[in-house]
Amino acid sequence: MxxxxxxxxxxxxxxxxxxxxxxxxxxxLNTFGFTEIPLFTHWLGIAWRCLIVFLFLSAVGISxxxxxxxxxxxxxxxxxxxYLGMAALMVSFGTYIMFPDGWVYFGILHLIWVSSLITxxxxxxPKTSLLIAILILISIIFDQPNLSFLSNIxxxxxxxxxxxxxxxxxxxxxxxxxxxxxxxxxxxxxxxxRSRMIEFMGKHALIIYLxxxxxxxxxxxxxxxxxI
Numbered sequence: 001m002x003x004x005x006x007x008x009x010x011x012x013x014x015x016x017x018x019x020x021x022x023x024x025x026x027x028x029l030n031t032f033g034f035t036e037i038p039l040f041t042h043w044l045g046i047a048w049r050c051l052i053v054f055l056f057l058s059a060v061g062i063s064x065x066x067x068x069x070x071x072x073x074x075x076x077x078x079x080x081x082x083y084l085g086m087a088a089l090m091v092s093f094g095t096y097i098m099f100p101d102g103w104v105y106f107g108i109l110h111l112i113w114v115s116s117l118i119t120x121x122x123x124x125x126p127k128t129s130l131l132i133a134i135l136i137l138i139s140i141i142f143d144q145p146n147l148s149f150l151s152n153i154x155x156x157x158x159x160x161x162x163x164x165x166x167x168x169x170x171x172x173x174x175x176x177x178x179x180x181x182x183x184x185x186x187x188x189x190x191x192x193x194r195s196r197m198i199e200f201m202g203k204h205a206l207i208i209y210l211x212x213x214x215x216x217x218x219x220x221x222x223x224x225x226x227x228i
Contacts, residue, residue: 014202061178
């Protein structure tokens with residue numbers, strides 16, 4: 001990204017991080033039986049999850065625009081992509097050890113990695129990006145494009161479920177929307193509040209993402225085993 005940071009973008013990511021931590025904390029409480037909050041079945045839980053993912057993925061698109069506003073910087077792009085790829089592999093390996101029947105083979109980091117490769121070619125085409133996003137969202141109503149054949153190919157190597165699964169469609173559309181917002185920064189009129197702490201969290205979103213569940217899950221598990 002450019003040397004001059006976008007405070008609204010950092011705030012946007014920071015708020016997404018805070019909501020994600022809260023979401024995962026409730027998920028952990030549900031896992032150990034402390035609560036029974038319907039995160040994945042009630043419309044409020046589903047909408048909350050979608051909002052969190054929208055903020056994260058649209059921020060990816062906005063960041064791509066900032067980073068490549070003067071032409072695509074391939075060296076920087078692939079260096080950052082390599083870091084993200086290693087982080088995604090860490091998540092897969094860690095969850096395979098902890099949850100062998102539900103490890104993360106295509107979670108949010110894997111989605112961002114693939115989406116970044118796909119959307120890079122459209123980074124300076126905001127109107128086309130918005131059109132693609134709309135077409136993806138409309139096509140999902142008709143279950144298209146359907147990539148289930150890929151799951152069938154690798155079925156014997158994948159778990160029956162995953163603790164964190166984000167398929168390419170429809171979530172890719174949010175990155176395309178982010179590219180549009182990078183050129184038309186309406187979000188700057190929404191995220192006007194300033195908080196150094198939240199913006200700091202937004203600047204270090206990846207580190208927090210990789211570490212927060214270790215702390216949360218460990219804390220809830222510790223309390224659970226104290227009480228049984």
